[in-house]
Amino acid sequence: MSQNVRGVVAREQGKPVTVETVVVPDPGPGEAVVKIQACGVCHTDLHYREGGINDEFPFLLGHEAAGVVESVGDGVVDLEPGDYVVLNWRAVCGVCRACKKGKPHLCFDTHNAAQAMTLTDGTELSPALGIGAFIEKTLVHSGQCTKVDPNVPAQVAGLLGCGVMAGLGAAVNTGQVGRGDSVAVIGCGGVGDASIAGAALAGATTIVAVDTDPRKLDWAKQFGATHTCNAREQDPVEFIRSVTGGNGADVVVEAVGRPETYKQAFYARDLAGTVVLVGVPTPDLNAPEIPLIDYFARGGALKSSWYGDCLPSRDFPMYVDLYMQGRFPLDKFVTETIALDEVESAFDKMHSGDVLRSVVVL
Incomplete structure (x- = not known):
């Protein structure tokens, strides 16, 4: 009935x-x-x-x-x-x-x-x-x-x-962040902060949070960000390079879904680094103009992350257990x-x- x-x-x-x-x-x-x-x-x-x-x-x-x-x-x-x-x-x-x-x-x-x-x-x-x-x-x-x-x-x-798993999985599953990696996250809302928390959980040693809102940058520190960049005041690409030995990050997570921020993510990664797009773009947006030679010259990987590439039956119970243990x-x-x-x-x-x-x- x-x-x-x-x-x-x-x-x-x-x-x-x-x-x-x-x-x-x-x-x-x-x-x-x-x-x-x-x-x-x-x-x-x-x-x-x-x-x-x-x-x-x-x-x-x-x-x-x-x-x-x-x-x-x-x-x-x-x-x-x-x-x-x-x-x-x-x-x-x-x-x-x-x-x-x-x-x-x-x-x-x-x-x-x-x-x-x-x-x-x-x-x-x-x-x-x-x-x-x-x-x-x-x-x-x-x-x-x-x-x-x-x-x-x-x-x-x-x-x-949804949101936490999308961001967490973007770092851990799609980006495959590992111990000692450098990570940058552009956009520090719920999904971006979940990426930061995931990177910290995976053992990243340098985690850069990028946003235009000082409140969000403060929140990002609670989830494990080691450096913060206010994109209204500093060039994110130059800042990320400055804290990664001039190289760029091993993994850059774009959690905004905008052409401008995706372009920043592209140039903020190391030569063989990975860009993960987890921010959801609206249908009217197009990819940024980037010279094709720059795609070739940088190598690495450009990935999109659907639902953090998660498998719910595997991932949900595991992260609940980590929460209950005080680790997430x-x-x-x-x-x-x-x-x-x-x-x-x-x-x-x-x-x-x-x-x-x-x-x-x-």
Whole structure:
């Protein structure tokens, strides 16, 4: 029997979100209904509201979530009611060409729930990243539920569902930062700070944080930045070179998604260094003009990082365990906890740079 619950909906591009009654069906084959305990407010949700992802309005927003499985559909064998889970948007299929090559972290055909959640008038909702978690209960594919230690607070655990994992994985998985490496991170919001924390965890000895906001640079120090550069006052490329022996960084993570900052990342790396693009560009942006000879002359690697190239079943429990051991500072990402009807004000705070992460607690 379907349930009526409260959820945050973006009905029109650029318009304030509203809390509405959402109809959640019983789980069908391979599906699960999860009672949400907490969900982070991610910039991707704002992208959806602004039409920067697609125009399939209305959207059910929210995706960085943790909660408890309430019910499961037929054929679900590795999940049961009562399981404590972090939701993910990479429920691997196991049969696509990436999965068959032994690279499930690149799965090209990830699963979502087959049924739609709707408004009370029957209008189908498009769940953000196939999840839709600014809601009391949501319907997902069972593969989108990753079981973790139930002792970790939901407002902390849920952040692994997107932003923290994207930044952390950009450094550790995509950039393959290792002991003794030098790392620069351009853009020190939640994703950038997660890259800094990941680089510190991996053993990088020089970690440069670059931003234009002094508050964000102060935050970056809490996650392990050894040097900071205010890009309004100093040339980031020259600064990064100055603290890396004149060479540039081994790995540069671009966490902004702008042509200008990507060009800085390109020239701030060492000759055989790696650039990782994890900042999400809007569809109207083009690559910066860089002479082709400079691509050839520098060698190294230019990579894009999708979801931090993570495998949720492997990575989420591991980083929860590291948090519980006091070795990974997940709690430092939470600036404030808010109610479901405060998501719109959280978007405003995100715009002004007043928060690292607002987290909805239900």
